[in-house]
Amino acid sequence: MVVDWNEDGLNDLIMLDHEGYLAFFQRRRVRDPGDEQHAAADKLQLLPGKRVFRGQQFNGKHQASNAPDGRLRLNTGSNGGSGRRKLCIVDWDGDGRRDILINSSNVNWLRNVSDDGTSWLFEDQGPLAERILAGHTTSPTTVDWDGDGRRELLVGAEDGRLYVRPRSP
Numbered sequence: 203m204v205v206d207w208n209e210d211g212l213n214d215l216i217m218l219d220h221e222g223y224l225a226f227f228q229r230r231r232v233r234d235p236g237d238e239q240h241a242a243a244d245k246l247q248l249l250p251g252k253r254v255f256r257g258q259q260f261n262g263k264h265q266a267s268n269a270p271d272g273r274l275r276l277n278t279g280s281n282g283g284s285g286r287r288k289l290c291i292v293d294w295d296g297d298g299r300r301d302i303l304i305n306s307s308n309v310n311w312l313r314n315v316s317d318d319g320t321s322w323l324f325e326d327q328g329p330l331a332e333r334i335l336a337g338h339t340t341s342p343t344t345v346d347w348d349g350d351g352r353r354e355l356l357v358g359a360e361d362g363r364l365y366v367r368p369r370s371p
Contacts, residue, residue: 205291205300215248218287222277224302225251258315258325274312274324276304290342292353307334309342309357331367335359 207214207226215227228249257274276287288305295301299314302324308331312324336359344353347366355367 224255224274256323303342305339
């Protein structure tokens with residue numbers, strides 16, 4: 203997912219690393235030492251991923267677990283059997299913190315419950331709806347369909363359909 207996570211004006215990358223942990227790949231601007239006067243000469247770098255996301259009572263199958271250090275691991279498979287995770291970053295509850303909507307048999311809401319600017323703690327609030335949309339996985343995203351400033355949930359499912367979950371007033 204491409205998002206300006208640290209709000210420095212540059213797009214960063216939030217994705218699973220090679221072991222299934224959600225990681226923050228920060229983008230930064232590096233000034234060319236030979237051209238200090240021209241910002242156009244700046245180069246962009248994508249830094250190695252950092253495991254700055256934590257989870258409370260959550261594992262890759264949306265079940266309670268206690269990882270020793272709390273790092274948010276969204277995929278525990280190995281040797282090609284890990285499948286995939288699809289996520290959407292949005293302030294779902296309007297509290298000013300970015301949450302994660304993540305694929306499941308419907309869509310689970312990982313609520314951002316705290317952050318200190320260097321690490322973020324998420325708590326699985328469970329599925330946003332009880333209806334099972336997929337036996338394997340969904341593809342969540344959000345869009346403001348009605349123009350009220352609040353984003354509705356749009357879900358792609360394995361049956362080839364798109365499902366919309368309107369927000370209640």
